Amino acid sequence: MSGAIVQLMNVWKAYDGVQALQGLDLEILRGEIFGLIGPNGAGKTTAIKIIVGILKMDKGIVRVGGHNITDNPYEYKRLIGYVPEVVSLPDYLTVEEFLTYSGKIRGVPSSMIREQTDFYLKAFELEEKRKTMIFFLSRGMKQKAAMASALIHDPDILILDEPFIGIDPAGQYKVKELFNERVRAGKTIFISTHMLDTAERLCNRVAIIYRGRGIASGNMENLRRLSKTGENTTLEEVFLKLTQEAVQPYPEEPPKKRPFSLFRFGGR
Amino acid sequence: MGLVIDLFKMKIKVLFGSLRASKTSLLLFLVYFLGMLPAAIGLSMSAVELLQRGVEFLSAYVDTLAAIISGFMALALISTYTGFKVFEYEQGFVLTAPINPRQYLLADLLSDMVVLIFFFNMVPISLMIVAIRLALSITSILVMFFSFLLFVFFVGFLKYSLSIYASIYEGIGLKIVTSAVIVVLLLPAAGLFAPLSIRYGELPYPTTFLARCILESLSNRLCIGSFLGLGLHFMALLAIFLASSRRNFFPFANPIPLMSPFDTSMRMQSIKVGKSMKTFSHIGLRMTLNPDSKSLLRFLMKKEFLRMVRDGSLFTTLLMYTILSFIVMFSTERGAPTPIWLSILMVYSFMVPSMLINLWRVVEMDSLWMPLTSGMSLDNLVKAILYDLVMIAFAIPAAFIAAFTIFNRIDPLMPLVLVFSVSMIGCSANLYVVTRFLGRKHRAAPWMMISWASLLLTALLLTPTYIFSGLSLLWNFSLQLNAVLSTFIIAYSILVFIYLSKATAKAALSIEI
Numbered sequence: 001m002s003g004a005i006v007q008l009m010n011v012w013k014a015y016d017g018v019q020a021l022q023g024l025d026l027e028i029l030r031g032e033i034f035g036l037i038g039p040n041g042a043g044k045t046t047a048i049k050i051i052v053g054i055l056k057m058d059k060g061i062v063r064v065g066g067h068n069i070t071d072n073p074y075e076y077k078r079l080i081g082y083v084p085e086v087v088s089l090p091d092y093l094t095v096e097e098f099l100t101y102s103g104k105i106r107g108v109p110s111s112m113i114r115e116q117t118d119f120y121l122k123a124f125e126l127e128e129k130r131k132t133m134i135f136f137l138s139r140g141m142k143q144k145a146a147m148a149s150a151l152i153h154d155p156d157i158l159i160l161d162e163p164f165i166g167i168d169p170a171g172q173y174k175v176k177e178l179f180n181e182r183v184r185a186g187k188t189i190f191i192s193t194h195m196l197d198t199a200e201r202l203c204n205r206v207a208i209i210y211r212g213r214g215i216a217s218g219n220m221e222n223l224r225r226l227s228k229t230g231e232n233t234t235l236e237e238v239f240l241k242l243t244q245e246a247v248q249p250y251p252e253e254p255p256k257k258r259p260f261s262l263f264r265f266g267g268r
Numbered sequence: 269m270g271l272v273i274d275l276f277k278m279k280i281k282v283l284f285g286s287l288r289a290s291k292t293s294l295l296l297f298l299v300y301f302l303g304m305l306p307a308a309i310g311l312s313m314s315a316v317e318l319l320q321r322g323v324e325f326l327s328a329y330v331d332t333l334a335a336i337i338s339g340f341m342a343l344a345l346i347s348t349y350t351g352f353k354v355f356e357y358e359q360g361f362v363l364t365a366p367i368n369p370r371q372y373l374l375a376d377l378l379s380d381m382v383v384l385i386f387f388f389n390m391v392p393i394s395l396m397i398v399a400i401r402l403a404l405s406i407t408s409i410l411v412m413f414f415s416f417l418l419f420v421f422f423v424g425f426l427k428y429s430l431s432i433y434a435s436i437y438e439g440i441g442l443k444i445v446t447s448a449v450i451v452v453l454l455l456p457a458a459g460l461f462a463p464l465s466i467r468y469g470e471l472p473y474p475t476t477f478l479a480r481c482i483l484e485s486l487s488n489r490l491c492i493g494s495f496l497g498l499g500l501h502f503m504a505l506l507a508i509f510l511a512s513s514r515r516n517f518f519p520f521a522n523p524i525p526l527m528s529p530f531d532t533s534m535r536m537q538s539i540k541v542g543k544s545m546k547t548f549s550h551i552g553l554r555m556t557l558n559p560d561s562k563s564l565l566r567f568l569m570k571k572e573f574l575r576m577v578r579d580g581s582l583f584t585t586l587l588m589y590t591i592l593s594f595i596v597m598f599s600t601e602r603g604a605p606t607p608i609w610l611s612i613l614m615v616y617s618f619m620v621p622s623m624l625i626n627l628w629r630v631v632e633m634d635s636l637w638m639p640l641t642s643g644m645s646l647d648n649l650v651k652a653i654l655y656d657l658v659m660i661a662f663a664i665p666a667a668f669i670a671a672f673t674i675f676n677r678i679d680p681l682m683p684l685v686l687v688f689s690v691s692m693i694g695c696s697a698n699l700y701v702v703t704r705f706l707g708r709k710h711r712a713a714p715w716m717m718i719s720w721a722s723l724l725l726t727a728l729l730l731t732p733t734y735i736f737s738g739l740s741l742l743w744n745f746s747l748q749l750n751a752v753l754s755t756f757i758i759a760y761s762i763l764v765f766i767y768l769s770k771a772t773a774k775a776a777l778s779i780e781i
Contacts, residue, residue, distance in 0.1 A: 015708070049780075049781065052641045053640065053641060054637055054640050054641060054779070054780060054781040055708075055780050055781070056778075056780060073777075074643045074644075074645070075643065076643070077641060077642060077643025078643050080641070082637070082641045084637055088634030088635050088637075089635050089638075090575070090631070090632065090635045090638070091542070091545060091631070092545055092552070092574065092575050092578040092579050092631065093557070093571070093574070094553070094556070096556075097556060097557040097571075097574075100557050100558065100559045101557065101571055101638075102638065102642075103559060104559060104561070104564060104567050104568075105564070105568075105638070105639055105642040105644045106642050106643065106644070107564075107643075107644070110558075110559035110560050113559040114559065131553070133545065133549050133553070133578070135542065135545045135546070135549070136549075149638075
């Protein structure tokens with residue numbers, strides 16, 4: 001591992017009257033599997049969406065592969081592969097066409113698209129579905145197709161929001177193997193997950209995010225030390241201890257807006 | 269009754285949910301409402317002019333008006349084939365509560381009426397203008413109002429009763445009866461086009477009674493007989509409704525996604541598009557995308573074309589223009605002048621871009637994260653979408669115009685320029701407005717209101733085109749003058765297209781998902 005490939009510095013984001021991120025700092029190193037964990041509404045998906053450029057931050061700096069994403073909102077995207085939490089794909093394309101589309105819009109040469117398509121269709125056991133329209137795939141297969149599309153351009157960093165939801169245990173095992181192979185090849189994996197046991201076994205380092213702020217990060221040893229728990233404590237125990245300790249008022253309370261309402265029926 | 273009122277309030281809150289959710293939705297509704305006003309005023313003014321010509325002239329309209337009302341009634345009847353439908357949330361949270369079917373039905377009927385009034389606000393406004401302009405007596409206004417009310421309840425009761433029985437009783441019997449009713453209801457409408465001796469005016473149909481009540485009230489005459497006739501129909505249906513609403517249809521109800529003019533989810537449309545994909549996948553899979561395309565724009569255009577083949581956009585457009593061809597053939601055989609078919613063509617070509625862009629939105633909205641995170645220039649994406657849409661929106665009617673004008677020896681220049689301009693401006697304006705409302709900031713904006721705003725902008729930008737077509741028709745311009753004006757319109761349309769496609773690519777940059 002050498003140097004940071006993704007850096008978030010003092011990132012703030014508010015929407016729908018909620019302060020989703022409050023000065024988040026994060027550093028993901030090259031060649032590691034990095035896990036982002038946190039309770040519901042902690043800001044994990046918001047942070048990921050800001051990194052991949054589909055949500056704008058209110059304040060802060062984000063660097064991906066040395067590029068400041070605000071200054072250069074296009075070029076850095078060639079370095080990333082992204083799979084969202086809810087996978088929605090162009091249903092009218094076949095799996096093969098979808099991978100071709102994914103490669104073409106990322107400027108991948110046609111010979112490489114063909115090679116990569118064959119490789120990932122085999123790796124994700126989608127060969128039989130090559131000519132099937134995505135509309136007819138199961139949820140797990142769509143998830144696999146989305147992962148294949150995120151890998152088609154051989155990105156330096158793969159960013160996955162809840163990657164294991166909807167995939168069967170055998171599929172999950174294959175995906176984890178693939179992650180390890182990529183890390184061995186010097187690539188980076190960044191996942192957000194609720195599956196703490198998976199994060200503990202799979203990730204080199206983990207960051208815990210709570211109410212839009214990073215409350216701890218590091219490898220298991222560091223996290224145990226930070227949480228002042230014993231040598232054999234699990235990530236789940238560390239997570240619970242650290243998030244309970246972090247329960248404190250917001251440094252900046254979001255403005256209390258009265259929700260917009262045209263009709264007020266009933267007694268309230 | 270308290271429970272019915274509570275249920276009604278909840279249904280209203282759900283149906284108008286998006287209006288409560290954001291100021292943008294409210295603004296869009298105001299645009300819709302204000303945009304409808306000129307149409308309402310125009311419609312009522314022309315109605316006033318017609319009505320002032322004389323009562324004898326008026327009676328001729330009973331058949332036409334009854335046919336239009338019968339058409340709407342037939343649509344309501346067709347919807348009963350698939351049984352009683354409830355929204356998915358209702359099946360989980362309402363039908364499992366201790367309420368009886370009649371309480372549910374009453375609340376449903378009341379909420380449907382509120383939605384109707386809200387959505388078709390143009391009708392009461394037009395009638396009010398007509399009533400004032402024609403100085404109608406209070407009695408006439410009241411008769412007209414209550415006739416409407418009786419008829420709406422009549423159709424509601426009929427729809428509910430048939431849906432309930434269709435849900436409870438399996439088999440084809442009820443469908444045959446419903447189909448027979450629809451045929452009997454619509455048969456006299458054929459008399460408007462073909463030499464048939466059956467006319468609405470001579471039949472005791474509820475639609476005839478309503479048409480008479482409206483037209484006679486508008487001429488300040490009392491229509492006691494027609495009103496009583498409508499009342500009798502209403503009483504008969506009330507009895508049937510009271511019997512059918514005793515049946516427990518809850519276990520047989522058919523759940524559907526939420527549907528309302530203020531709907532934001534577009535789930536219903538997504539389901540329909542899904543069905544189209546199943547149908548067209550067999551045809552569409554003969555063509556395929558391959559990575560060898562040298563230019564990204566050409567590749568994206570092919571992908572867009574595949575989408576239009578596989579999601580049914582192309583087929584729907586073809587079908588629309590095939591129907592238009594039949595209408596035009598039929599009307600020209602009966603000696604209809606050029607402006608009539610040109611007006612129909614104008615309406616069609618105006619609606620097609622909006623329909624195509626809506627389908628694009630339904631299919632592509634959720635997978636927009638792919639191009640947005642890919643790092644490619646969004647100019648290419650916007651161009652690919654627009655070039656394909658314009659190609660479809662222009663090529664199909666152009667083929668139709670070419671065939672029709674050659675066959676009838678009419679100068680094709682003006683209709684072709686008209687369709688070119690409408691497809692260029694229509695597609696780019698619709699895509700621009702839709703793009704402005706994509707993303708999480710506007711997720712509470714109702715899709716129907718967005719379409720309306722797109723149509724309004726399109727109409728506004730098309731004003732020069734319409735003026736040109738109108739003047740050309742009215743003053744029968746020479747070929748040279750038509751050619752000069754056509755060049756101007758084409759140049760204007762291209763400029764608008766370029767400007768809006770750039771603005772769309774810029775707007776796409778700020779989409780937040």
